[in-house]
Amino acid sequence: xQLSEEELSILDGQGGPLKRKTLxxxxxxxxxxGADSLCRVSKAHLFCGAHHYLKAVxxxxxxxxxxxxxxxxxxxxxxxxxxxxxxxxxxPVDHINWSxxxxxxxxxxxxxRYLDRCLKAGVxxxxxxxPYMTGFIPVRGEHYVTTESHAVLMMNSLWGACSNADGIEAxxxxxxxxxxxxxxxxxxxxxxxxxxFSVTCKPETVEDWDLLGYAVGLRLPPHSTPILEGNVxxxxxxxxKSCFAAMATTSGPELCHILGITPEAxxxxxxxxxxxxxxxxxxxxxxxxxxxxxxxxxxxxxxNYVSLGCPHYSIDQISEAAAFLGGRKVHENVTLHIWTxxxxxxVADRCGYTKTIEDAGGTLMVGSCPLVSERWPAGTRAMxxxxxxxxxxxxxxxxxxxxxxxxxxxxxxxxxxxxxx
Amino acid sequence: METxxxxxxxxxxxxxSGPAMVCRETIQGWSGIDETTGKVIEKGHPxxxxxxRDVVLVLSGGKGSNGWSSHFHAARIRGISPCALVLPxxxxxxxxxxxxxxxxxxxxxxxxxxxxxxSGDLVTxxxxxxxxxxxKASHDG
Numbered sequence: 001x002q003l004s005e006e007e008l009s010i011l012d013g014q015g016g017p018l019k020r021k022t023l024x025x026x027x028x029x030x031x032x033x034g035a036d037s038l039c040r041v042s043k044a045h046l047f048c049g050a051h052h053y054l055k056a057v058x059x060x061x062x063x064x065x066x067x068x069x070x071x072x073x074x075x076x077x078x079x080x081x082x083x084x085x086x087x088x089x090x091x092p093v094d095h096i097n098w099s100x101x102x103x104x105x106x107x108x109x110x111x112x113r114y115l116d117r118c119l120k121a122g123v124x125x126x127x128x129x130x131p132y133m134t135g136f137i138p139v140r141g142e143h144y145v146t147t148e149s150h151a152v153l154m155m156n157s158l159w160g161a162c163s164n165a166d167g168i169e170a171x172x173x174x175x176x177x178x179x180x181x182x183x184x185x186x187x188x189x190x191x192x193x194x195x196x197f198s199v200t201c202k203p204e205t206v207e208d209w210d211l212l213g214y215a216v217g218l219r220l221p222p223h224s225t226p227i228l229e230g231n232v233x234x235x236x237x238x239x240x241k242s243c244f245a246a247m248a249t250t251s252g253p254e255l256c257h258i259l260g261i262t263p264e265a266x267x268x269x270x271x272x273x274x275x276x277x278x279x280x281x282x283x284x285x286x287x288x289x290x291x292x293x294x295x296x297x298x299x300x301x302x303x304n305y306v307s308l309g310c311p312h313y314s315i316d317q318i319s320e321a322a323a324f325l326g327g328r329k330v331h332e333n334v335t336l337h338i339w340t341x342x343x344x345x346x347v348a349d350r351c352g353y354t355k356t357i358e359d360a361g362g363t364l365m366v367g368s369c370p371l372v373s374e375r376w377p378a379g380t381r382a383m384x385x386x387x388x389x390x391x392x393x394x395x396x397x398x399x400x401x402x403x404x405x406x407x408x409x410x411x412x413x414x415x416x417x418x419x420x421x
Numbered sequence: 422m423e424t425x426x427x428x429x430x431x432x433x434x435x436x437x438s439g440p441a442m443v444c445r446e447t448i449q450g451w452s453g454i455d456e457t458t459g460k461v462i463e464k465g466h467p468x469x470x471x472x473x474r475d476v477v478l479v480l481s482g483g484k485g486s487n488g489w490s491s492h493f494h495a496a497r498i499r500g501i502s503p504c505a506l507v508l509p510x511x512x513x514x515x516x517x518x519x520x521x522x523x524x525x526x527x528x529x530x531x532x533x534x535x536x537x538x539x540s541g542d543l544v545t546x547x548x549x550x551x552x553x554x555x556x557k558a559s560h561d562g
Contacts, residue, residue, distance in 0.1 A: 025520065032432040032516045034529065047488060053456060056495035067495065072521055149450075149487045165483070167490030167517030184513055222447050222482030223510050252447065252484035252514060369449060396452040396464050 001030060002037045009017040010326065018077045018381060020250065022173035024248045025072055029170055030181035040341040042084050043138055044175030045146035045166050048110040048118040049091025062113055062124065064187070070172040077122050082368045087136050092373040093113060094365045100311035101375045127367030130151035130312045130343030138271060140263065143186055149248035150311060154240065156255040160263045162186045165254050175232035179256030183252050191264060192273035193257045195220060200284040202231050206242050207386070208288065209235065213243035214295070214388040215287040217250030224278065227271060229259040238314060245311050246388040295391045295404035303403065303413045305380040307370050309339030310387035315347050322353035324411045330361030331417035335377045338371040342366045370394060384419055386410045423557040425537055429530035431551035437505040437525045438545040442476035444468050445535050450486025450522070459501035477544040478503035479534050483514025490517035497522055505546035508555055509534050529555050
């Protein structure tokens with residue numbers, strides 16, 4: 001592997017033990033991938049917080065836990081500095097309304113300890129899965145890392161930026177040593193499309209695009225890059241936010257070309273793999289219906305938890321929810337949570353949307369979600385989501401019924417306490 | 422007993438042997454593997470209910486969460502890990518998982534292991550030389 005003088009000096013310990021350990025990890029990772037050099041990372045989006053999986057390390061010492069689970073170091077090393085612009089992803093706790101999630105005070109405080117260490121290391125505590133809506137916008141050709149699967153698809157596909165899915169350990173290591181393997185999405189030949197999806201249904205709403213992403217993912221083999229063609233006009237960032245979240249749930253692409261829309265796909269020839277198409281697949285109305293049937297419990301019934309905002313809601317989605325809820329009351333048996341990022345909540349506060357939601361009996365939550373926190377109100381017997389990703393992943397974790405629908409259906413269920421089309 | 426050798430690229434050095442657990446279907450990240458038991462919990466997955474503990478995991482790739490590797494990592498810390506990995510084609514999710522598991526790993530195989538290896542075959546993975554040796558189990562009955 002070709003390493004620069006600077007990289008060799010870091011491996012020699014010139015930048016301190018944390019930088020050396022993290023670069024060693026990235027070099028090992030590059031070796032496994034078969035990369036022959038590293039590239040410089042300018043941005044990192046990190047899964048900061050006292051997440052449940054960290055409990056595998058039986059230690060009360062936070063630095064021991066971070067060392068093992070974030071940096072793969074059995075020896076304790078202090079996370080004291082990042083080497084590039086860094087933002088935090090979701091944590092398991094809303095630092096404002098943690099008690100409404102069902103979190104205990106000690107869990108809130110433990111999470112704050114982890115986040116405080118990240119802050120001191122230079123990570124901005126944005127706490128969101130939608131970094132591209134909160135100032136984390138890599139340009140075409142810029143190398144970044146992220147711990148959020150749909151964010152890779154968004155930033156690679158829409159702006160031509162470069163990241164692999166990697167993993168939490170690699171992302172933290174890249175954040176510190178500011179390097180990642182020059183491989184996959186970081187090289188032009190790794191970004192070509194392999195599978196053509198003809199969209200013959202007519203996706204219009206966010207829900208349609210959510211189901212479209214889910215259906216594409218169900219049919220996309222590993223190591224593939226989809227190309228969407230057909231009825232794709234009218235798509236926007238909000239629709240793609242849901243589409244890519246679902247696609248990155250049922251499959252593992254790191255880039256999705258959309259003919260005539262994404263910058264690397266002005267034509268099929270421009271984005272196609274030199275070896276040609278591996279398959280052509282049609283996504284019509286039937287495929288969307290089938291996706292919905294997988295995601296939504298078919299028996300109508302009571303609902304006592306409604307959660308919106310996966311991925312985190314934008315300000316216009318919050319505004320629409322507030323408009324729906326204005327003058328109405330959430331059913332006494334229902335908990336309504338709407339999730340967003342802290343900077344977006346600040347705008348919602350300023351615009352009065354937060355108060356409208358709260359007056360109706362709902363709560364605008366920040367920094368987490370039911371999936372990341374694995375928390376929903378005690379005694380929940382049926383829950384409703386406007387996110388295929390959330391419904392898909394939570395189903396195996398609960399004996400409660402799981403309903404999937406559009407935001408209007410979910411909000412209506414929060415008012416009536418019942419689900420049914 | 423029939424012995425077959427297939428070759429690939431050695432990614433993590435070392436030698437380990439164990440029964441094969443063959444997953445032609447990818448395993449998802451969230452809700453894919455129970456970190457406390459090593460069992461596959463993805464609904465409808467062909468290997469649902471089987472554990473990754475001490476097997477040679479032959480896996481087509483990763484999908485879903487970018488936290489994919491962390492579930493293997495958390496299981497490994499609890500003493501639950503495949504004894505070796507065979508990854509027909511490397512991707513970024515499985516690449517990080519291979520590093521955190523640290524077990525002998527062969528990737529980018531020259532032939533399709535799903536045509537050769539069946540669950541239960543005794544497989545030896547040499548991550549130094551890049552060879553995978555399969556001793557076929559009797560699948561009769």
